[in-house]
């Protein structure tokens with residue numbers, strides 16, 4: 245009875261090992277708990293079920309074997325049964341152009357291959373045993389390196405190896421599609437791909453087929469060989485995988501695997517396979533990209549914020565009724581292309597003037613940038629400037645608007661294409677004006693001043709009438725500009741100023757004495773301007789030899805005393821001029837710049853004289869000889885030595901001392 249039982253046991257055991265017995269196993273991923281798989285070397289199994297034969301550690305091998313022996317033959321001298329296997333693998337190299345070395349499906353007598361080497365030996369053999377029939381190894385290699393010593397065809401091939409790394413047959417990695425076309429595949433593409441290895445025990449046909457992941461098995465194999473494996477494989481063998489790294493590391497992974505002897509390898513459930521992990525390098529790249537994007541994003545935000553701040557408009561309560569005169573800083577910034585040096589029209593005591601073109605209307609503008617350290621008086625100043633700007637008079641440079649930001653005030657005027665009058669007068673200018681043009685300018689400025697003094701709702705004292713503040717428009721009309729020093733006062737009241745402001749040479753002695761600017765002090769400056777236009781000379785000229793300063797008024801008086809006032813006229817005038825007019829302008833100039841304010845005519849009278857509506861009084865009655873007073877004042881100036889070459893005395897015009 246026991247014997248019987250024992251016999252039965254033996255029988256069942258031998259039946260179990262009979263080669264006719266179907267044996268198969270399937271791994272749709274190598275998930276926990278992992279049974280019947282042993283790993284060696286640097287091989288590992290990731291938590292998500294990926295069998296990683298190698299990682300990026302250099303010159304290492306990695307092995308994974310099914311732990312149970314597979315019976316390939318009925319008896320030690322028998323023939324090898326048919327077997328088949330399919331698996332999905334991927335090779336991920338940190339460097340997409342280079343991957344070392346490769347991996348293999350292997351059938352071996354031992355599940356540890358302890359003497360196998362890394363690098364080109366793929367963890368299958370070593371230098372000594374490579375090629376020996378005692379190895380009893382069958383392998384299919386997926387080689388990403390060209391080794392000439394093993395007759396490799398290229399660095400991207402699939403080969404059938406028996407006991408040696410010199411393949412019996414090999415092919416460029418790829419597959420034959422349904423239409424019979426060969427499609428190559430890159431082993432190191434980092435993409436998963438599926439392989440089928442089939443051995444027919446009857447015909448000894450070995451077929452290796454591969455295809456991209458999730459593509460069905462191609463009918464035509466990639467590489468085949470007819471070889472009876474009976475003399476190669478022993479009765480019981482181990483099946484598994486081997487991979488090796490070299491000078492560089494590379495990740496060789498198996499995602500899923502099935503094997504069958506005496507039957508087909510069960511198909512894999514591709515949807516259950518683990519997903520490939522991006523290599524650390526790829527992850528790093530991704531992280532770097534993300535950080536890069538973040539940096540760019542924050543930089544953009546910063547730039548936008550800075551731009552917003554730069555062009556922020558701050559409107560104070562008092563500006564409410566000036567709103568329609570206020571321009572956007574951004575528009576002015578764009579108009580002047582960021583206040584470029586090359587668009588600078590000029591700069592003086594008052595700030596810099598830039599040329600620009602308004603972005604929308606294409607209107608040409610001149611932008612004057614006035615900086616003020618103190619905010620005191622700004623409100624008053626801006627309101628005055630803007631209300632003056634609202635006046636529309638054909639001989640006043642139109643103010644288009646203003647813009648105020650922080651410590652800066654920007655005044656926007658119509659661009660005057662012909663610049664300022666002074667350019668045409670002194671130092672033998674290239675372009676000069678003929679007498680007709682000059683008298684037109686004089687009439688224009690006179691008309692503007694008359695308007696300011698008498699015609700407008702308030703009395704406006706310009707306080708800085710001078711040649712460089714007279715602008716010429718396209719038709720050479722004189723237009724009075726720069727109201728930076730102008731003061732408004734109610735008609736019939738005395739303006740009160742405690743500071744002297746204006747330009748040396750144009751300053752009336754009474755203004756300097758009392759500090760008080762009046763319409764008469766404007767007339768004085770206008771008189772100097774008349775003499776300038778007629779004589780083509782500066783209000784104060786330095787005599788070359790002695791360095792002595794000559795005041796234009798005194799210079800003309802000298803001619804007048806000698807009874808030949810016309811000789812004071814500008815030699816550049818040529819011969820075409822109206823003698824009577826030139827004489828009138830010179831005499832009117834002397835009268836207006838008389839040291840005694842009461843002697844000076846009003847602008848109303850000036851216009852009457854210029855038009856010929858009234859006769860100019862006889863200058864000899866006006867005590868021009870008695871100008872010693874004025875000359876004394878002039879000398880006083882030179883002693884103080886504050887000759888500033890024609891620029892305004894505007895030390896701190898906005899500082900509230902007005």
Ligand SMILES: *[C@@H]1O[C@H](CO)[C@@H](O)[C@H](O)[C@H]1NC(C)=O
Pocket residue numbers: 285286287288299300301
């Ligand atoms: C490679 O794998 C081995 C074994 O799992 C591990 O000890 C080693 O740290 C890994 N190296 C890298 C670079 O991941």
Ligand SMILES: *[C@@H]1O[C@H](CO)[C@@H](O)[C@H](O)[C@H]1NC(C)=O
Pocket residue numbers: 319320321
């Ligand atoms: C197997 O073959 C060897 C020689 O090739 C022979 O010596 C041995 O007897 C054979 N064994 C069997 C069981 O046939």
Ligand SMILES: *[C@@H]1O[C@H](CO)[C@@H](O)[C@H](O)[C@H]1NC(C)=O
Pocket residue numbers: 353354355356358
């Ligand atoms: C595999 O090789 C090792 C070392 O050579 C040896 O100890 C072990 O017994 C072998 N295993 C088998 C199954 O042959």
Ligand SMILES: *[C@@H]1O[C@H](CO)[C@@H](O)[C@H](O)[C@H]1NC(C)=O
Pocket residue numbers: 412413414465466467468469470
């Ligand atoms: C190598 O494999 C190819 C493709 O299967 C086949 O056409 C060729 O005949 C094989 N070469 C040898 C020597 O068997």
Ligand SMILES: *[C@@H]1O[C@H](CO)[C@@H](O)[C@H](O)[C@H]1NC(C)=O
Pocket residue numbers: 266267268504507508509510511
């Ligand atoms: C796998 O083996 C089992 C028996 O162990 C069998 O029922 C099944 O049909 C086999 N699968 C394949 C695909 O051969």
